[in-house]
Amino acid sequence: MSTAKLEKLKSADYKAPGGKLVRIRLKEDQGQIRSVKITGDFFLIPEESLGKLEKMLEDVPLREPELRLLVDRFFRGTGAQGLGVSSDDFVKAILSAKETV
Amino acid sequence: MNMAVEEAIPRVVGEGKSPSTVRFWHNSNTIVIGCFQSARLEVNMEACKETETEIVRRFTGGGAVYHDSGNLNYAISLRKGHPLVPGLNLQSVFEKLSEGSVQGLRKLGVKAQFQPVNDIQVDGKKVSGAAGSIRWNTIFHHGCILVGSDLSILGKVLNVPRAKLEDRHVASVQKRVTTVRDELGRDVSTREVRDAIVSGIESCYGVRVKSGDLTKEELGLAEELYQTKYSRLEWNLEP
Helix, strand or coil: CCCCCCCEEEEEEEECCCCCEEEEEEEEECCEEEEEEEEECCEEECCCHHHHHHHHCCCCECCHHHHHHHHHHHHHHHCCEEECCCHHHHHHHHHCCEECC | CHHHHHHHHHHHHHCCCCCCEEEEECCCCEEEECCCCCHHHHECHHHHHHHCCEEEECCCCCCCEEECCCEEEEEEEEECCCCCCCCCCHHHHHHHHHHHHHHHHHHHCCCCEEECCCEEEECCEEEEEEEEEEECCEEEEEEEEECCCCHHHHHHHECCCHHHHHHHCCCCHHHHECCHHHHHCCCCCHHHHHHHHHHHHHHHHCCCCCCCCCCHHHHHHHHHHHHHHHCCHHHHCCC
């Protein structure tokens, strides 16, 4: 018996009010983020923390309350400092991701 | 190798083995992408091939820049705790460490102004972009000044997404930028701009800039970084 993968590929190019672009490429499966790649021209220190955020987002429901909680926890826990982007921008960028053909 | 040197200097400054340093350098026909950018999304690979433009990734965030012999790059490395930048807020670091370049450009007659987050502009057009980081016990700030760059190639090799341009009401990246040459209406060498920036740094920060060469330590580390990181496709082009 074979099962078809129901993963959806979604993407967004979100311009933060701070002026920087947050580009999202994610795989969604049954309403959850399976994997996400965040790129863009923003600043984030320490730079290594972006990979931690991507890892933390795996298996998180693609819903605003859960995303906000997770991203806030990321910033509080790592002490990361964004410039041109905020916690809110990462959440909005992810939520704005639409299915790619 | 330039990117490797760019990383080696702040690392050695942070260890206390080199003094506060400002570096000036050139690249030839290179796109330098920020550490968080996707080469595949940001760069027109075909156009790079046609124009023989190299693609490298730097260790700081921010956007993609095009380097040619008409650009002047500068990099400032200060040990953490330096009185010039007492706080560790990245925006204030960018603003403070751009001041020297702003003053230098003004001395040349360019009506330069710092524009948050990380630009130096003239009447709303970008003449210099900067990036930076706070790591390795160092405050690091670097920027690229468009002296006499070939803006037509810039437009070809960068894929600038619509979202980036729309609020500026411009249709292309070329219309968002200017050069020192265009602002002054005359030919100007990168050497002349470099000397002006040095003068700006000295008067702005109350320091004396003394020229020197890379130390053995800096060169050795740069060589190692080149071999292990900056010469590698995994670093420069993926993902």
